[in-house]
Amino acid sequence: MAKYTTSKPSWVPDEPNEKFACSVMGGIEGIKDTTVGNINPNLLSGKTKPKRRLVLSEDDYVNGVLKGDRMTLSRAITLIESNNSKHFAKAQRVLQRLLPHTGKALRIGITGVPGAGKSTIIEAFGNMLCDAGHRVAVLSVDPTSSVTKGSILGDKTRMGTLSRRQEAFIRPSPAGGTLGGVARKSRETMLMCEAAGYDIILIETVGVGQSETTVRSMVDFFMLVVLTGAGDDLQGIKKGIMELADAIVINKADGDNLLKAKVARAEYERMIEYIRPATEGWPTHAYMCSAYTKYGIPELWKVIQAFKEMTTESGVFNKRRNRQLLEWMYSMIDEHLHSLFFDDPVITGRMPEVKDAVLNGIISPTQAVKELVNMFDVDMAARRQVDIFHPEAEVKS
CATH class of the missing domain: 1.10.287.130 (Signal transduction histidine kinase, dimerisation/phosphotransfer (DHp) domain)
Structure with missing residues (x-):
């Protein structure tokens, strides 16, 4: 019988109280399928039956993903992300079978310093795309603590309306200390989402500055979200991340901040003149938007569409x-x-x-x-x- 332990946070009273139902489950040793996480002891003893199958076969994973079932897709991504050696072979065989159904989505990377409003932009942008008939997958990478090795994975909290839409799929993943703030299995996760029928993939990074080349190496269009007060021209040029961006977006261009955003846009346009474009034949420009008022969001989508059309015609898209x-x-x-x-x-x-x-x-x-x-x-x-x-x-x- 597997060992099973629970503990309560320090703020939960010792006496029973229906208002405090929070408890922390310890890891369970002896579980054969660790992809399903911690298991209720009643399931182990056979007293109750699970609401879903605990172990999925390769066919279950493949068929579920191709049908667009979000639960199966989530479990397939968990299988891909697992560091357990016994899951690697199965995950790669599932991915191999799904590979012919991938490659048709537009991949967009979104980065920027913490607090720039990346998650808010993604929600406004994602909702607009869903309204237009697209299916959107958001792969958000959360910082991993160097002390506890844990991640909050709270990006869905910032995307409340988007996370409830059937046309959207949001998957937060821990960075795990990987360069550029991208989880080690992000590429495989992206392919899984494409096989599930999502035609727009948005990858939100931790935003750690000059190590974002990892994201650039896996997306078609790379967007840098910035705030006002960028500093002088020389300071802006020193930011190596600007050399990777296909578009620089000044967020929070609303209210009293609108004038500052216009000034920032002009500053970034001057900086761009000294930087080689990230994509051959595509001139990088600075744009303004407000995730709060939705100002500039439709225009940003038009820019991305123009980018895909131009790079497809020139052959740069397929070369990349x-x-x-x-x-x-x-x-x-x-x-x-x-x-x-x-x-x-x-x-x-x-x-x-x-x-x-x-x-x-x-x-x-x-x-x-x-x-x-x-x-x-x-x-x-x-x-x-x-x-x-x-x-x-x-x-x-």
């Missing part, structure tokens, strides 16, 4: 998509080789001794690397990997 696929492959090679190396039992056994030698000045870091690489048997490590396209090769729990 092809380049992104290759960059994705190269990054996965790096990640795979990294895992092979550090998961190798010979390396893990030797690593403590080598680290001590480096820290004590016995050998240099360069010598340590050479020694570890020389003892790494890549052929042996590769043979320990399973064939992801054959179910019988999947690691058994």
